[in-house]
Amino acid sequence: GYILGLPGDTPQSIRRDIEIVQRELAVDLLEFTMLTPLPGSEDHKTLHEQGIWMEPDLNAYDLETATVAHPRMSREQWQSAYADAWNWYYSDEHVERLLKRNAALGVKTLRVWRSLVQIYGAANYEGVHPQQCGYFRRKSRTERRPELPREPMLAFYAGHISSTIVKYARFGLYALKTWRIRNRVEKDPASKFYTDLAITPVIDAEDEALEMFDLNESSRAAVAKARRQAHGRKVRENLTAP
Structure with a gap:
């Protein structure tokens, strides 16, 4: 895991640090979260006593939403950096690098590819953290808060089906693109001898x-x-x- 929003972070420093991780650490899969003062924690109590602004809606404390004032970023900048971080780390160039590293180390690239698709797809197409999503997200019309009205069946399923088709079309295109990268790595004899700073x-x-x-x-x-x-x-x- 990689926590975004430490006191010294800025969008620029976050991108710089991600690039350093890509070059210098033999990390395959990276999942991002937001620094969050969870209600009931010592951090939440301290910030409350200091009068620091925190999000009043407790539903937002999901580790994916900016819920506290940051000294160097606005909420919008912080939230945008979180969304961008997935694209910065899982760039096509780095996906190929990850697959080459694993091929050189004798690891099955198919396993790495599956994880890449699931993590990137959850964050970018489902809009949820990968730990909240697998390859397919099932929604139930009846599972709503008691105070909210139940959505009509036709509207619910029509919306759910159409959004699912769009999301998984994008999911499939990404899977196909990265599969082609994997095939290129697998067919290249030089991949077995690949090396870089991270695996030296x-x-x-x-x-x-x-x-x-x-x-x-x-x-x-x-x-x-x-x-x-x-x-x-x-x-x-x-x-x-x-």
Whole structure:
């Protein structure tokens, strides 16, 4: 999971960070959520005591909606960045990169392709988080809140069927496009020997040169600690060597 909306986040920094993840981390599937002060949590209590604006409608606290004032983004910018993040990460270029990485590591690309289609389709075509949706979403006319009127049968099913056809036509086109990318990767003999920064083995603390470790003081401190630990291991190895 990847949480969007940390205090230092902006639309630009979110996109930059996603690009770093694409280049430098061997992560296949990424699911995005919004930083949310869930009612009843310590965060929600603290923000309430500080007088920070929070969404009064508790139905919005679904981890997909901006529910609290952000210091560097408007609600619209934050919500837009969340929607864009799925497209930034699951770009055609990165989908091909993911499939090549898995082909090189001996992982079945069909399994990766299925997950890519489900996650991207849920977020972009169903409009819900992938954990709330599979390949097909079933709706029931009778499952509504008690205070809401029941929708007429004809209107409900006509609307549901038509929207489903449109959504799954788009779903199918995306599946076909990415299937062609997968076929291209599978047919390319060079895919078995593909390598990039993310799947290059790391030795000791050599990874301190990665961009993600030079973004702020915390990341630089983590690198310094890793370097000290690597040095300590080498010293111990030298002392115990015959």
